[in-house]
Amino acid sequence: MAVKLALVVRADLGMGRGKIAAQVAHAAVAAVLANAGNRDFAAWLAEGQPKVVLKVASAEQLAEVVRGAVAAGLPVELIRDAGRTQVEPGDSGRVDALTGALSLL
Amino acid sequence: MAVKLALVVRADLGMGRGKIAAQVAHAAVAAVLANAGNRDFAAWLAEGQPKVVLKVASAEQLAEVVRGAVAAGLPVELIRDAGRTQVEPGDSGRVDALTGALSLL
Numbered sequence: 001m002a003v004k005l006a007l008v009v010r011a012d013l014g015m016g017r018g019k020i021a022a023q024v025a026h027a028a029v030a031a032v033l034a035n036a037g038n039r040d041f042a043a044w045l046a047e048g049q050p051k052v053v054l055k056v057a058s059a060e061q062l063a064e065v066v067r068g069a070v071a072a073g074l075p076v077e078l079i080r081d082a083g084r085t086q087v088e089p090g091d092s093g094r095v096d097a098l099t100g101a102l103s104l105l
Numbered sequence: 106m107a108v109k110l111a112l113v114v115r116a117d118l119g120m121g122r123g124k125i126a127a128q129v130a131h132a133a134v135a136a137v138l139a140n141a142g143n144r145d146f147a148a149w150l151a152e153g154q155p156k157v158v159l160k161v162a163s164a165e166q167l168a169e170v171v172r173g174a175v176a177a178g179l180p181v182e183l184i185r186d187a188g189r190t191q192v193e194p195g196d197s198g199r200v201d202a203l204t205g206a207l208s209l210l
Contacts, residue, residue: 006204007130017122018158020210021129025112026154028130029137033150045138049131053123054207068203098173099111102159105125 003043004050005031008065011055018105023079024053030077038075108148109155110136113170116160123210128184129158135182143180 007024009015015023028051035041044050056062062078069076112129114120120128133156140146149155161167167183174181 002198004200006200008204008207009210017125020122021126021158022156024126025130025133025156029133029154032134032137049134051127051130053126053210054204055210056207065204072199072203074199093107094177094179095109095111098177099113099159099170102113102161105114105158105160
């Protein structure tokens with residue numbers, strides 16, 4: 001497999017699975033938006049968006065991965081939680097009319 | 106908040122958090138690719154990609170949400186696991202040179 005998306009999560013933050021999923025989704029979307037013009041992106045899509053979700057144990061270890069990616073010339077996006085990546089259910093709107101009764105994962 | 110992405114996960118499948126994150130990321134990317142030309146998409150991006158990760162208890166309940174979205178004219182993507190959405194670490198390539206030693210989340 002020539003092209004894949006590695007999603008690296010800090011496991012030391014005590015995030016629940018829903019929070020992790022929201023952050024990983026944010027990272028995947030950021031990676032797609034930043035690389036949609038790349039040749040590798042088309043290959044990645046054609047291969048079914050292969051991705052792997054990995055963990056690190058600290059901010060330092062994540063920074064090390066980021067530095068390594070930059071040094072290797074690999075595209076990399078660093079996501080920091082803005083405290084609103086995963087919003088609460090119950091906002092007004094057409095989506096909530098549909099999903100407002102569902103629980104957070 | 107006018108525009109958000111609701112990511113609805115079946116909680117009855119016994120998926121681990123890494124698997125859930127990979128599937129939710131797949132769904133978010135599919136939603137972005139399918140809606141990048143929509144006016145709502147630009148608003149969603151400008152608002153910081155607000156998203157919510159919700160759960161349902163069965164395939165039937167998920168199908169109900171999908172039917173409701175279609176009926177409401179909301180864009181919806183249904184993701185089925187192809188068994189390779191989350192690939193194993195250790196494939197050859199430049200990403201693995203960087204992340205091959207990390208564990209799956």
